Amino acid sequence: MLCDNCKKNDACMHITQINGNNKIDRYLCEECAAKYGDFIMQEHSENQPEIFSVNDFLSGIFNNSPNDQQTTPANAPPAGEEYACPSCGMTYMDFTRSGKIGCGTCYNTFRNRLEPLLRRIHGSSKHTGKIPHRAGKTLNIQQELALLRKQIETYVDSEEYEKAAQVRDCIRRLEKELNLNEGRS
Amino acid sequence: MLQNIFTDNNITWMDGKGTDSDIVLLSRIRLARNFKDLPFPNRASTEQLADARSRLLSVLDKISATTKTNYICLDMDKLTDLQKRVLVEKHLISGNFTKHSDSRSLIVNADSDISIMVNEDDHLRIQCMKSGLDLSDPMMTAFDTDNCIEEEYDIAFDDNMGYLTACPTNLGTGLRASVLLHLPGLAATNQIAKIINISPQLGLAVRGFYGSNAPGNLFQIANQLSLGFNEKELTENLSRAVQEIVSHEREARRALLAYAEDKVCDQAWRALGILKYARSLSERELLSLVSNVRIGIDEKIITSIDVDVFNKLIIAGRTNYLTNLQEKENMSQREIDKKRADIAREIISDSSSDKEVIS
Numbered sequence: 001m002l003c004d005n006c007k008k009n010d011a012c013m014h015i016t017q018i019n020g021n022n023k024i025d026r027y028l029c030e031e032c033a034a035k036y037g038d039f040i041m042q043e044h045s046e047n048q049p050e051i052f053s054v055n056d057f058l059s060g061i062f063n064n065s066p067n068d069q070q071t072t073p074a075n076a077p078p079a080g081e082e083y084a085c086p087s088c089g090m091t092y093m094d095f096t097r098s099g100k101i102g103c104g105t106c107y108n109t110f111r112n113r114l115e116p117l118l119r120r121i122h123g124s125s126k127h128t129g130k131i132p133h134r135a136g137k138t139l140n141i142q143q144e145l146a147l148l149r150k151q152i153e154t155y156v157d158s159e160e161y162e163k164a165a166q167v168r169d170c171i172r173r174l175e176k177e178l179n180l181n182e183g184r185s
Numbered sequence: 186m187l188q189n190i191f192t193d194n195n196i197t198w199m200d201g202k203g204t205d206s207d208i209v210l211l212s213r214i215r216l217a218r219n220f221k222d223l224p225f226p227n228r229a230s231t232e233q234l235a236d237a238r239s240r241l242l243s244v245l246d247k248i249s250a251t252t253k254t255n256y257i258c259l260d261m262d263k264l265t266d267l268q269k270r271v272l273v274e275k276h277l278i279s280g281n282f283t284k285h286s287d288s289r290s291l292i293v294n295a296d297s298d299i300s301i302m303v304n305e306d307d308h309l310r311i312q313c314m315k316s317g318l319d320l321s322d323p324m325m326t327a328f329d330t331d332n333c334i335e336e337e338y339d340i341a342f343d344d345n346m347g348y349l350t351a352c353p354t355n356l357g358t359g360l361r362a363s364v365l366l367h368l369p370g371l372a373a374t375n376q377i378a379k380i381i382n383i384s385p386q387l388g389l390a391v392r393g394f395y396g397s398n399a400p401g402n403l404f405q406i407a408n409q410l411s412l413g414f415n416e417k418e419l420t421e422n423l424s425r426a427v428q429e430i431v432s433h434e435r436e437a438r439r440a441l442l443a444y445a446e447d448k449v450c451d452q453a454w455r456a457l458g459i460l461k462y463a464r465s466l467s468e469r470e471l472l473s474l475v476s477n478v479r480i481g482i483d484e485k486i487i488t489s490i491d492v493d494v495f496n497k498l499i500i501a502g503r504t505n506y507l508t509n510l511q512e513k514e515n516m517s518q519r520e521i522d523k524k525r526a527d528i529a530r531e532i533i534s535d536s537s538s539d540k541e542v543i544s
């Protein structure tokens with residue numbers, strides 16, 4: 001007897017499949033039976049982990065905006081608005097499609113359009129974390145100054161004037177350094 | 186070591202040690218960085234991608250000296266698909282990273298707790314991992330590595346927007362801190378939903394580590410925001426939330442043992458029995474059994490087995506890892522499940538103090 005599935009090899013296994021009230025008898029060869037087994041097992045086995053793609057999420061934001069959905073070729077935005085990043089050539093439309101920015105200059109090119117998006121994603125559009133030494137020498141000092149100015153206020157509030165004076169000296173030193181840096185550049 | 190990375194189930198960054206390591210398996214830091222004058226990988230030419238890679242390779246000696254460990258460079262175009270998938274399972278590269286191979290490389294140290302993905306979404310993804318709950322140590326390693334690079338090259342950075350990244354969701358610090366948790370107590374007492382519901386308010390995202398219904402009761406929690414807070418604030422916020430979850434998990438386990446000790450005991454021993462003798466195990470079944478055994482070990486119900494068996498089994502049970510061990514692509518589901526049960530028996534027998542013949 002030949003295998004019901006491939007009709008090539010000899011059937012060596014009898015499988016009864018029950019779907020609701022239907023009972024189907026199948027005679028399969030070893031190879032096809034193994035495949036059938038895999039199929040049954042896979043139904044019970046794990047689905048691969050869900051991969052949540054941020055890009056899908058971002059394009060979701062744009063595709064749901066009324067602008068994009070109703071835009072037909074006839075009332076597309078004026079051509080003048082579609083400028084490209086001078087450094088990498090990305091247009092804002094490219095970004096809305098891929099969810100990915102093309103280069104560092106893009107952030108400058110599309111700053112006005114990106115800032116509201118950043119506030120929506122992060123609740124903020126101002127970086128307060130680590131600063132690269134080469135790019136941000138003055139910025140490092142500015143960040144430290146802001147911290148010290150906050151500190152001086154709390155010392156004054158708690159009438160710890162000696163400590164406040166120390167912090168004030170620090171601030172003066174940093175301000176001097178900052179002026180030097182800016183004078184040089 | 187090149188061979189080991191694909192066949193080892195003993196991963197130093199998941200050695201079962203560290204703070205709260207009965208519940209927190211792993212802490213992980215990832216920094217996204219780009220070179221200033223090169224387009225991001227999605228718009229970079231072949232030459233520009235190669236340029237980004239050679240820049241990183243030029244500072245590798247310095248990174249090696251600073252982090253006091255040696256690195257190897259795995260070029261994606263020289264690996265088989267299967268080897269790539271093993272790296273994904275070991276969380277050294279992302280699934281996304283396997284889509285292209287052109288100038289894509291993984292720089293990884295001997296212990297594989299420090300690695301850099303070159304030319305994923307960003308030119309550089311610095312990744313540092315540590316067993317147990319400790320985000321500050323891997324954070325420091327990541328900063329040291331980052332400093333070595335930015336001393337030599339200008340990094341894409343904006344005074345207001347911070348580190349510039351290919352995806353705006355990583356902008357600012359470029360930081361993604363995440364923690365892997367084993368939460369059988371909260372799962373058994375139906376409290377996972379509470380954590381998932383409250384996490385967005387804390388700027389955190391919780392998800393099942395191996396998929397939506399969290400087989401093995403493994404969950405990952407990570408910061409969702411990367412801009413507007415500094416790295417210390419972001420990691421401390423995550424640490425605090427994790428500590429809170431850990432204390433709820435301990436509470437839930439206490440309650441379970443108080444009201445259903447027999448059941449917990451039975452499940453733990455029963456799971457160990459199956460792992461010892463089963464001849465075929467699906468990935469999902471293995472994870473669920475391993476979770477039951479682990480709570481048994483944690484609660485001193487089972488004392489004859491080493492704790493690290495849990496972490497070993499998680500890695501060893503992964504489909505691609507198993508397939509790679511067999512050195513044969515396209516294993517059937519049946520063969521994989523059989524191999525998985527073989528490996529599980531072997532690992533259990535190796536780490537049992539009361540040696541018995543179980544093969």
Ligand SMILES: [Zn+2]
Binds near residue numbers: 003008028
């Ligand atoms: Zn057949």
Ligand SMILES: [Zn+2]
Binds near residue numbers: 085089103105106107
């Ligand atoms: Zn650009």
